[in-house]
Amino acid sequence: MREDLSSNQQAVQAIHAAVEATRQGLIPTDIEHPSLVLCGVPNEAALASLRRKLDLLGLRYVSFTEPDIGNQHTAVAIEPLTKNQRRDLKHLRLLNIKEPTYV
Numbered sequence: 001m002r003e004d005l006s007s008n009q010q011a012v013q014a015i016h017a018a019v020e021a022t023r024q025g026l027i028p029t030d031i032e033h034p035s036l037v038l039c040g041v042p043n044e045a046a047l048a049s050l051r052r053k054l055d056l057l058g059l060r061y062v063s064f065t066e067p068d069i070g071n072q073h074t075a076v077a078i079e080p081l082t083k084n085q086r087r088d089l090k091h092l093r094l095l096n097i098k099e100p101t102y103v
Contacts, residue, residue, distance in 0.1 A: 001075035001095070002047055003040040010095065013074035014038055017064040021077035024062055034080040039092035047073050050092075054078065057088055 001014045018036075021027055027034060041047050047063075051073075054061050060079040065071045081089070 001038070001040060002043055003095075004043045005074065009074070010040070013064060013066060014077075016066070017062060017075035017077035020062040020064055021079070026060055026062060026077065026079040028080070031080065038095040039089075040095040041092070044072055044074075047076065051076060053088075057085070059085065 001010050001017070003010070005013060041050055051061070051063055054076070059081070061076045063073050063076045066074045078089075
């Protein structure tokens with residue numbers, strides 16, 4: 001998801017993308033619960049670049065657009081990956097939320 005969003009929005013957008021991935025059948029129901037990894041990209045342009053790379057790699061994904069911010073792309077959810085497929089995305093940074101959030 002995009003790191004230029006607030007930490008609250010990062011969480012919300014990641015969940016939106018995961019829900020869409022489930023709705024669209026990217027998560028097979030006949031496998032164990034997949035591992036989830038949250039990675040960040042700097043902004044919408046970097047997210048577009050990631051989507052192009054996923055297309056080139058032939059990986060299935062969904063991209064979530066947020067109506068409340070002008071239908072900007074905010075996050076993607078990728079199908080469960082094999083070890084070899086994960087290597088192709090090792091350049092992505094694990095998300096590091098810096099500002100505290102309280103419920």
